[in-house]
Amino acid sequence: MARLYSQLWCGATGLAVPLLTLASPGLLTVAGVGPSWAVLWLLPWALVDGPRSGxxxxxxxxxxxxxxxxxxxSQIPALALLGWWWGRLGRNGPPVERSFSLGLLAALGSLLLGASLLLQLGLPGSGGWSGEVVLLSGLHTLLAQGLITALLAPLVCSLQLLFWRQQVSLRN
Amino acid sequence: MNGRLPRVPTLQKLLQAWPWWLFLLALVGVRLSKGAFLTDAYALLSRPFWPGTAQGEWIQAATRLADQTRLAQLEQDNRRLRGLLDLQRGRGDAITAPVISRETGGWWQQLELGKGQLQGVAAGDPVLGPGGLLGLVQSVTPSTARVRLLTDPGSHVGVWVGRTQRHGLLIGQGTARPVLHFLDKDTGVRPGDVVSTSPASTLLPANVTVGVIQSVNDQAVPAPEAVVQLSAPLDAVDWVQVVPRRAGA
Incomplete structure (x- = not known):
């Protein structure tokens, strides 16, 4: 069975994530907070390519x-865990295709990623965020990012899912 | 001498001269009102010949010129005195850099600048924008620099309230308004006070505006705190100035 990661150009599309993170388009924000582009790219990739690749x-x-x-x-632990989880969902369960499912998974992923960052930043000696900052700024960012990521997921992830599945079926 | 007395004017003649009586009454009125009517009338008649906007502009231009000259002289004096005291120099050799990426509302508040190590930018350099201090350079690559904004929770910058001459530590809160933690209990600051960098600072350019105190919490423990509205518009700044710290070394 063909895998996405064996096609170099498919993996290279992941470069769009840091570029979009840097560009942070002002139109795609909620209360000044942009979406988690990593979640939006990783979700369809992992659903198609499995837990290890995810x-x-x-x-x-x-x-x-x-x-x-x-x-x-660091975002590494949360993203690696999400990739593995979504990969298992794609392999073991029925195919995830519906807009609501994609939005829900993206929202959960964004919230998990944000919670892991908040946890690390709130630890003394790590980020050094005070309790007040965690409550004021952290929760605001967490919720706003979860919302905008969930809103964009049906559009962005559906197209990516279609494209990745097409690539896999073509290779087979 | 025929012995005849001069004739007393009759009442009728007195009444016939009423305009003169009225004129006399008007003069008495002018005298009693200290010429109010006359000056008002003069003001009304001479209004077209009053000094117009042209004269006002000349005076304003002259005042501006005088202010600019005075400012240049004071800056020159300031540079000379700071040189004598071996403190940091002014912004003469600042590096102008474009903002190529901006994140002011996420987990980290940071800017990416389009100039880096090759252009002389180094970690720790202060970054100024229109309006005042924006933050400090956190890290550099050969062609870019990452700036930690004053609003980032990891930002800790020493500042100064000029009116009360009090030092404090400005700490980001992840929101648009950082909090100023004072070192003394009795600060005397009030909303509206201007916050700037310390005039004796060796890490930051001296006397750079940071913001304005918006509210003061005197009940905070162990020392009062104040919320500061930054003077530089972080969301809109496109070009910044990096002040190399070695300029003052």
Missing amino acids: AVAGLALGMALDGLQLGGA
Whole structure:
């Protein structure tokens, strides 16, 4: 069975994630917070390509994104875990295709990613965020990012799912 | 002498001269009102000949010129005195850099600048924008620099309230308004006070505006706190100035 990761150009599309994160288009924001582009790219990839490829893709994306941020917290654990989980969902369960399912999975992924960052940043000696900052700014970012990611997922992830499945079936 | 007395004017003649009586009454009125009517009438008649906007502009232009000259002289004096005190120099050799990426509402508040190590930018350099201090350079690559904004929760910058001459530590909250933590209990600050960098700072350019105090919490423990509205528009700034710290070394 053909795999997406064996096609170099498919993996290269992941470069769009750090580029979009840097560009942070102002139109696609809720209360000044943009979506998690990593979640929007990783979800269809992992659903089509399986848990191992999903975890590796999450790891790679996390490493790239950690290099673009100020530091104090890492996105690697959450993205790798999400890639593995979504890969298992794609392999074991019925195919995930409906807009609501994609939106829900993206929202859960974004919330999990945000919660892991919040946990790390709130730890003393890591990010050094005070309890007040965690409540004021952290929860705001967490919820706003979850919302905008869930809203964009049906559009972005559906197209990606179609495209990746087409590539896999063509190779087979 | 025929012994005849001069004739007393009759009442009728007195009444016939009423315009003169009225004129006399008007003069008495002018005298009693200290010429109010006359000056008002003069003001009304001479209004077309009053000094117009042209004269006002000349005076304003002259005042501006005088202010600019005075400012240049003071800056020159300031540079000379700071040089004598071996403090940091002004912004003469600042590096102008474009903002190529901006994240002011996510997990981290940061800017990416389009100039880096090759152009002389180094970690720790202060970054100024229109309106005041924006943050400090956190890391550099050969052609880019990452700036931690004052609003980032990891940002801790020493600042100064000029009116009360109090130092404080400005700490980002992840929102648009960082909080100023004072070191003394009795600060005397109030909303509206301007916050700037310290005049004796060796890490930051001196006397750069940071923001304005919006509210003060005197009950905070262990020392009062104040919410600061930054003067530089972080969401809209497209070009910034990086002040190399070695300029003051």
